[in-house]
Amino acid sequence: MKAATRPYHHGHLREALLRAAEDALETGGARSISLRELSRQLGVSHTSPRRHFAGKEALLDALALRGFERFDEALGRAAGKPGQEFKSRLTKLARAYVGFALKHPALLSLMFDAKQRADAPEALRQASERAFGHAPAAFAEAQAAGEVVPGDPSRLALVLFSTLLGLVSMSTGGKVKGIPLDRLIGEIIDRTILGFRPR
Amino acid sequence: MKAATRPYHHGHLREALLRAAEDALETGGARSISLRELSRQLGVSHTSPRRHFAGKEALLDALALRGFERFDEALGRAAGKPGQEFKSRLTKLARAYVGFALKHPALLSLMFDAKQRADAPEALRQASERAFGHAPAAFAEAQAAGEVVPGDPSRLALVLFSTLLGLVSMSTGGKVKGIPLDRLIGEIIDRTILGFRPR
């Protein structure tokens, strides 16, 4: 009954810290994350995090990196396969993106802030680029089929993702001017396809 | 030689605090803002800010609010007048927006974070809506001239601004994949106008 009070976090303290930090992030914002408080929650001394992260900034960066990795997976699953209808693929990608953004708003904000920093780790930039690399494939295929204007496909995809990203930023609680984002996505996709259709 | 060491910040301590806080924000990020450090810089005791702001959060909110007010002014100047060419008005609005975003990246991030908070002050939401209210007028006029598809003009303007907002978020140091934002704006405007043209 006493020995049980010693989880000691053999190998997974790092994991536990990241998990607890993400909880705090979504609950009380980035400012509410405290290494000492996390240590208390996990029952380790306040200097233990130091073994796994060089400092608080490093923990936040690791959190952002994991965010990008999950983001990448979600978009990868939604990206679809060659041969599927262009509009349907874009719609799935868009819903995946918006879904992630609405589910983890504070994490997404942290991810972008971290990536923007002048001294951002290279891994962060790469993870971001990987995640945003799924849409261009769909555009390239549509170009080959003559449904979309020529040009760098990743630049075309950029326009769609920018729009969605901005839409989420301008929304409050998943709504813009009372209209749910879900309903706006279809409109955006239609306009995007129209704008990219060869004249 | 001694009396001069007593600025005492008669009435404008509030102003001075906001100014110093914005400097710190753009230099070292939101996390680098400290009430005590600001007080030190301004030569007042560390409890003086309390007279002007209920707490640190309140100071940050005030900073965000002023940001939205300046943002509103910048967009208002760029919005142009009825009778001017639609595309030229959009381009000016877009450049004004992107210009602000690149000049005050940390402030913009703070502005949106503050506005998004569940307990955000109403004034913040209103200031945001005011600032984003300039573009719809241009869209409404273009609709009257038959250059743009019918529908709620502020919803049409939303698409353009979302795209720009997202573009800035995805950029690093004013560039996306090595291409300066300035050069992308024209492309975005063209696509937007194309997408909104009556079929």
Add this chain to the structure above:
DNA sequence: ACCTGAACACCGTTCAAGT
């Protein structure tokens, strides 16, 4: 290797007190 406690230099906020 991994974790610890003590120490240091900071925070934000509160409060009784001064002019």
Add this chain to the structure above:
DNA sequence: ACCTGAACACCGTTCAAGT
């Protein structure tokens, strides 16, 4: 009204020490 110093309960980070 406006500002002050002391006090309180926190921080992140460093370091010598323990197993």
